[in-house]
Amino acid sequence: MSLFEKFRPIQQAREELLTNGINPFHLTIEKILSPTEAIINGRSTILVGTNNYLGLTFYPDCIEAGQKALAQEGTGTTGSRMANGSFLSHFKLEQAIADFYELPHAIVFSTGYQANLGILSALAGPGDVILLDGDSHASIYDGCRLGGAEIIRFKHNDVADLEKRLRRLGEKSQKTLIVVEGIYSMLGDRAPLAEIVAIKKQFGATLVVDEAHSLGVLGHNSRGLVEEVGVEQEVDCIVGTFSKSLGSTGGFAVSHHPEFELIRYTSRPYIFTASSCPSVVATTKAALHIIQTHPQLRKQLWDNANQLYEGLQKAGYLLGAEVGPIIAAMIPTKEMALSMWQGLLEQGVYVNLMIPPATPNGECLLRCSVSAAHTAEQLTHICKTFSNLKEQYLPSTSVA
Amino acid sequence: MTTYADILPQLLETLKPFAKKIGGLKETTDLVSELGLDSLQVMQVLLKIEDQFDISIPLNNLPNIRTVKDLGQEIENLLKG
Numbered sequence: 001m002s003l004f005e006k007f008r009p010i011q012q013a014r015e016e017l018l019t020n021g022i023n024p025f026h027l028t029i030e031k032i033l034s035p036t037e038a039i040i041n042g043r044s045t046i047l048v049g050t051n052n053y054l055g056l057t058f059y060p061d062c063i064e065a066g067q068k069a070l071a072q073e074g075t076g077t078t079g080s081r082m083a084n085g086s087f088l089s090h091f092k093l094e095q096a097i098a099d100f101y102e103l104p105h106a107i108v109f110s111t112g113y114q115a116n117l118g119i120l121s122a123l124a125g126p127g128d129v130i131l132l133d134g135d136s137h138a139s140i141y142d143g144c145r146l147g148g149a150e151i152i153r154f155k156h157n158d159v160a161d162l163e164k165r166l167r168r169l170g171e172k173s174q175k176t177l178i179v180v181e182g183i184y185s186m187l188g189d190r191a192p193l194a195e196i197v198a199i200k201k202q203f204g205a206t207l208v209v210d211e212a213h214s215l216g217v218l219g220h221n222s223r224g225l226v227e228e229v230g231v232e233q234e235v236d237c238i239v240g241t242f243s244k245s246l247g248s249t250g251g252f253a254v255s256h257h258p259e260f261e262l263i264r265y266t267s268r269p270y271i272f273t274a275s276s277c278p279s280v281v282a283t284t285k286a287a288l289h290i291i292q293t294h295p296q297l298r299k300q301l302w303d304n305a306n307q308l309y310e311g312l313q314k315a316g317y318l319l320g321a322e323v324g325p326i327i328a329a330m331i332p333t334k335e336m337a338l339s340m341w342q343g344l345l346e347q348g349v350y351v352n353l354m355i356p357p358a359t360p361n362g363e364c365l366l367r368c369s370v371s372a373a374h375t376a377e378q379l380t381h382i383c384k385t386f387s388n389l390k391e392q393y394l395p396s397t398s399v400a
Numbered sequence: 401m402t403t404y405a406d407i408l409p410q411l412l413e414t415l416k417p418f419a420k421k422i423g424g425l426k427e428t429t430d431l432v433s434e435l436g437l438d439s440l441q442v443m444q445v446l447l448k449i450e451d452q453f454d455i456s457i458p459l460n461n462l463p464n465i466r467t468v469k470d471l472g473q474e475i476e477n478l479l480k481g
Contacts, residue, residue, distance in 0.1 A: 134443075151459040155447070165456045362440050 022342050024353040034058055035247070035373040040350060046378045048308075048368045049352035053325050054216050054297045055373025056247035056287045065286035066279040073278035082264070082271045089281045096285050097252050100292065101223055101238065105260040108252050109269065110276050112212055112241025113139040115251025118269035119208065119239055121147035124177040131165055131205075132179040133157065135186065135360045140179055140210060146268070149177070156184075156360060159195040166203040173203040180207070182214030182225035186359055186367070188326030190214075193229040201234065208237045216245025217325055222291050222298050242280075246287040250276045300372040301325055304379060308370050311383030315390050320365065328354070328365040329386070337364035340389050347385045404476045407453070411472050414449060427469040455479060 017023050031039040035055035036047050056062055069089065077087060090108060098106040109115040120143030124130045128149040132140055135156040144151045155161040166173045178200055180191040193209070200207045211224035219227030222245075226235050236257060242250040253263075264270055276284075291297070302323075309323045320328035331337040334355050341353040344366070354365040368382070412425050418435050419425045431437060437445065449471070450456055455478040457465075465471050 152456045153459060168456050357439055
């Protein structure tokens with residue numbers, strides 16, 4: 001039997017999709033026009049599934065910074081930071097991130113995925129325990145596995161379950177890493193962070209918060225949920241990505257722990273990978289500056305999130321969580337979700353199709369991610385299209 | 401000390417509602433292929449069993465748990481500490 005035999009169920013699932021003329025997991029964006037618009041299948045399409053929360057991908061300052069770095073520092077670094085040296089711009093970006101968080105230590109990784117791999121695998125190894133929220137992103141699960149720690153999952157956002165599992169660990173709770181996210185990517189709900197911090201302190205555990213979807217979105221200075229809840233001194237490490245609000249590629253981690261810098265010497269995803277290319281570092285740093293100097297972008301994002309949430313709710317959709325930049329419409333069946341996803345695309349609206357096993361509780365979701373760059377007209381069109389589809393697929397019923 | 405012999409009847413009782421289709425449970429019953437549980441149902445069953453025995457089953461150990469007996473032995477090991 002060939003090693004490739006294991007792909008047969010995937011092949012079957014893919015063929016099923018293609019028979020229906022749909023392959024939502026192999027979409028081609030033929031031409032990107034702006035943070036919120038592209039040509040897909042030859043049609044002008046509003047993008048509402050990009051995680052481009054602040055709409056910075058075409059921001060003039062960011063593009064100028066990237067072009068300048070490209071011309072002055074070249075196309076790539078051609079090596080890892082450990083073996084081939086860091087560019088000065090890598091350290092300057094780390095300093096800018098540390099300053100942004102008002103924390104002493106920051107480490108930059110080549111992707112957000114690698115940031116989780118690098119930090120989690122370095123912090124918790126054999127003999128340690130990781131307690132992670134059940135709805136955590138795949139990069140968190142993979143990072144936990146890479147380190148070799150014992151991995152225990154607690155019920156999503158269930159503080160009582162977390163407490164119970166810490167109690168079961170006895171003395172080992174002090175060698176336990178708790179991992180949660182600021183905003184969860186599927187339904188857009190937030191971690192009950194104040195309560196989690198209290199439990200973490202009670203048991204003497206260590207806490208990592210992944211702010212991938214909350215950086216630029218929450219907090220007075222746009223730092224994320226940790227800032228919004230006011231627990232910056234209690235959280236041991238914040239992990240984040242450049243590929244959402246900052247409109248770039250890469251990841252980072254910040255901490256107040258003096259030993260944090262030593263992670264550079266132990267983290268394989270930091271050591272054994274090519275460092276971020278100079279243009280990416282430059283656009284990220286420019287975007288970070290924009291976040292700090294343009295708080296109106298965050299306000300616009302929330303205004304837009306409110307408009308879309310209200311519009312979809314009014315159209316009769318059951319939505320996944322409180323108002324926020326991730327708005328997930330829950331659809332009763334996979335077949336219906338697929339058809340509706342295609343219907344949206346045919347009417348010029350691109351959202352994310354999320355189906356099991358990638359979703360919590362086996363939900364089928366049409367997930368929208370709102371951007372500050374969406375215009376009121378675009379949001380109105382999105383709501384109208386969703387509303388038309390509801391009439392078409394679920395007349396006179398509430399989607400539930 | 402709780403032994404496998406003590407655990408097995410409790411475990412069979414907990415799993416009984418999930419075994420209606422196959423008529424009966426044995427130590428050798430495969431939890432996934434015979435009970436036909438999907439990954440979500442497996443996690444729900446495990447949560448129930450974890451609370452029942454006041455244990456946490458590490459995700460690292462799950463690939464080794466195929467049968468009712470495997471699960472019983474895992475519970476015994478975790479209760480031993």
